[in-house]
Amino acid sequence: MLRFSGFELDRQRAELRGADGVAIKLRPKTITMLILFATRSGRVLSKQELMDAVWPNVHVGDDSLFQCIRELRTALGDDRRQIIKLVQGRGYLFDAEVTQMPVAPASATVQHDPDQPSTPALPTPPVRRIGRRAVWALAAAAVLVMGLALVTAMVAPGLVTGRGPITLAVMPITAAESDLAAMARDVTTRLGDGLAKIDNVHVATPQVAAQDARTIKADFVVSGELLKRDGAWELRARMTRTATGNIVWTVPVSLAIDDSDVLLQQSRLAAGVGHPLALRINALLHAEQKPASDQSTSGSAGVVIEQAMASITQTSQERFAASQTMLDKALTDDPGNVDLAIALAALQLRGVQMVWYSAADSAAAERKARAILERGLKLKPDYLPVLEAYCRFLNATNEFVESLVACARTLSFDPWNGVALYHIGLTQLQLGRFEEALVMFKQADRFDTPRVSRWTWQLGAGMSYLFMGRAEDALPWLQSSIAITPASGRPYMLLSAAYQQLGRHDEAKAAMDKALALRPGSNLNNIAPPPKNANTAFLAALGTIGRANVAAGLPER
CATH class of the missing domain: 3.40.50.10070 (TolB, N-terminal domain)
Structure with a gap:
């Protein structure tokens, strides 16, 4: 057992626990990296050293390493990077005092994944001998557990083994x-x-x-x-x-x-x-796990979802209302269908983001979407549609730390998921980590999946450059995003700010005119994202962009 910074790391169980004793869920590769860090505290580990230990005999890119580092920092509450420190040009340093505690010998035996790196064994604590009665009691308990497991396996085999890899x-x-x-x-x-x-x-x-x-x-x-x-x-x-x-x-x-x-x-x-x-x-x-009430969406439910969610990012308010009615009716007819519920939650979130609800209805829609998604996670914690929707929801509600974890979990089942990469990028932007955000958007662009979302990560790359004060670099990304999806006002506003900062005032005004035509009634106050949990660097850069927009013709109120 290793202890540091109020956490316990149980190497036998491969489990990290917080100060309250509750286990913090981490992916196997991430927990392996944490064990490596904790057993080598105070020593700089190079990127290659980490990759060789965590992914032996497998070639992986830097994004896999960065994903594990991000997940660890989130789990440890290390937003300021005081525990896992980047040592420029050398690697990473785990800067925490680690103490070793003996583990009781009665701990359950853990089968180690042969792909996981081994770590140095802890000193073996003295073994306390137990009496004959205790031995018989333990044996009886073991027989009882085995008997219950056998009965359970006959009655409901999935409860014992589940669906393995x-x-x-x-x-x-x-x-x-x-x-x-x-x-x-x-x-x-x-x-x-x-x-x-x-x-x-x-x-x-x-x-x-x-x-x-x-x-x-x-x-x-x-x-x-x-x-x-x-x-x-x-x-x-x-x-x-x-x-x-x-x-x-x-x-x-x-x-x-x-x-x-x-x-x-x-x-x-x-x-x-x-x-x-x-x-x-x-x-x-x-x-193979779906109950009768939750069959594959290849039938009528799948058709409804496809029709309701088509081009969700470009949906008008009228089409939004029709789609919500369609999904509400389908869910009434099939209340146990998780996929229908997720589609409805995603649509409601879109309505909240586009301010298509009244203030009261917006709060209710957000609560309903959260309840739907959290129920979906309990029913299917590894189901990609639920994970992706929850990743987007947490980002949209400014729960950035939680969003990073949810989006990283999505990538652990689909490493090429551009939507998850995009939302990690958005989260990094709001946390003031502009360069890391740019890496995420460019990674999504390198994968380009799904292609229908290409305009979003190109927009994200343009935003990142703009937030870093690099308007010239932002232009091609913003222009490319608009060429793919010319019906959204936000890219034109960012393009307007880039032109304004470059002194190209006529082009800035033309871009702003286009933005206001697409989003009539927009002003500086109602286009700004909510500041909740946002980093001061993000808010300062947002203020600079806002002033450029006003100079190009955006009304202040």
Whole structure:
């Protein structure tokens, strides 16, 4: 047992507990990193050292490391970075006094994941001998527990084991022509590395495409072919159930060829397969757990959700009202459907953000959305639609620390989720961490999944540059965002501020005129986000942008 800064780290149980003794939920890789830090307190650990220890024999990018660091700082309340410190150019330092406490020998035996790094053993405390009666009592208790487990397994087997991790065999992507082999190999590597980050997935990567997946006991096989046609990469991927040979998922990915950035194309091809595959895997894992009242949304409920949520970011107030009515009716007909409830919560959150409710109705809608999402999390704590919606909700309600945890949890089941990356970026902005926000937005852009949300992270990158006072760098990102989605007023306001700061006043006024045409009635007071929990650096930068907007023609009131 390790103790530091009011926390207890139980290495046997791989569990972090707060001062109240309540366990703080962390992902396996994150708890492994914390154990590494705590057992090496006061020593600078390089990024490579951390990666080699936490992800042995797996190639991962810096984003995986940063995600674990962010999650640890959030769990430890280390917003000021006084416990986990960045030592520029060297790595990270765990700056806390750590004490070792003996653990009672009766503690439950823990099976260690072979992929997790081992840590130095603690000194073994003296063993207290117990009497014969105590031995018999313990034996009787063990028999009783085993008997209860056996009965439970016969009555409700899912309560004992649940749905464990699945194993994927990621076969080498084949190339239609010999000169495409290197590209196919690199995309396969990126895809396998990304899938290996998913908490409930084990990945095997056979060296040859012809290798039989059954020999490595894989539940599913992922395979694909890469072609080059009409100036574009075409990747066709599929997932097959090993036991039956049935194809359970397919996806085509097309990407324009750009010889100037091959690495970006590899990233987007892998993400184009990985993102929908992660969603499919998550849906498959939960499909077997659905009660009769919560069947797959491929039927009528799925149609309602698709119609109601189409282009949610561009929805008008009239369409919003019609969508809410549609979802309310569907949920009345099928009250146990979690997916319908999540869609309604997401729509209500959109209404709150767009100020389409009255003040009283807005507060009620926010409470209802929270209740829906928290119920969904209790029912399906690992379900991606719930996690993503909760990530967005916490960000929109300025609960930034909680949002970072929820969004990071979303990424632990879909590492390519651009929506989660975007909301982490927004949270970092409001916490005054502009450079880290920019990294998140650019990472989302490198994945570009789902493409329908591309304008949001391009807008985020433009915002980050603007908040850092780099208006020239902000321009191309803001212009690109507007080119994709020209019907939103916010990008035009930011573009107006960038032009104004660059002394291009006529262009600033034209952009503001467009923004006011799209959002009539806007003024400096009603466009500002709520300051709750926002960092002073964010508020100061926001004030600078607001003054530029007023100078370009935005009414103050």
